[in-house]
Amino acid sequence: MDRDAFPGDEFPxxFPxxFPxxxxxxxxxxxxFEGGPEGEPAEEELPELCDxxxxxxxxGEELFALVPDSSALHAWDPDFDGKRVLTACSIDHLAExxxxxxxxxxxxxxxxxxxxxxxxxxHGEPLNIDxxxxxxxxxxxxxxxxxxxxNERARRWRKRFG
Ligand SMILES: [Zn+2]
Numbered sequence: 001m002d003r004d005a006f007p008g009d010e011f012p013x014x015f016p017x018x019f020p021x022x023x024x025x026x027x028x029x030x031x032x033f034e035g036g037p038e039g040e041p042a043e044e045e046l047p048e049l050c051d052x053x054x055x056x057x058x059x060g061e062e063l064f065a066l067v068p069d070s071s072a073l074h075a076w077d078p079d080f081d082g083k084r085v086l087t088a089c090s091i092d093h094l095a096e097x098x099x100x101x102x103x104x105x106x107x108x109x110x111x112x113x114x115x116x117x118x119x120x121x122x123h124g125e126p127l128n129i130d131x132x133x134x135x136x137x138x139x140x141x142x143x144x145x146x147x148x149x150x151n152e153r154a155r156r157w158r159k160r161f162g
Contacts, residue, residue: 109149
């Protein structure tokens, strides 16, 4: 078994690079005001965008669906892990989105790796495998497989992109 990135039972501080970041990094600050904290209350009635076509959806017209997705991780509540809420402007676009996710395989190791990552982020310090299992709600064996899965992906990523 190849454990080169995580020698022994200790993990370095967090996963190495290459772990997919789900947020894509774009912020809300568009337009003349650059999203400053002052001014209008930001949280009110943010219009939803269609996940399929990106168009603005009138309030009350949004359609939602919940699909299984092994890359979906809730920020803190494990009960919501593995589920993604899709938002669409029309029943057609919702159907297309649901179809796309149906064709994406649900990889349990990916889901476990996400839980391991979240646990490491929340602790902000190296954990041994037992502590990590406890913190992530997984068994030691699942943590082990999650780490292997992650390392394999990181290796393939480096091979392709440098
Ligand atoms: Zn749409």
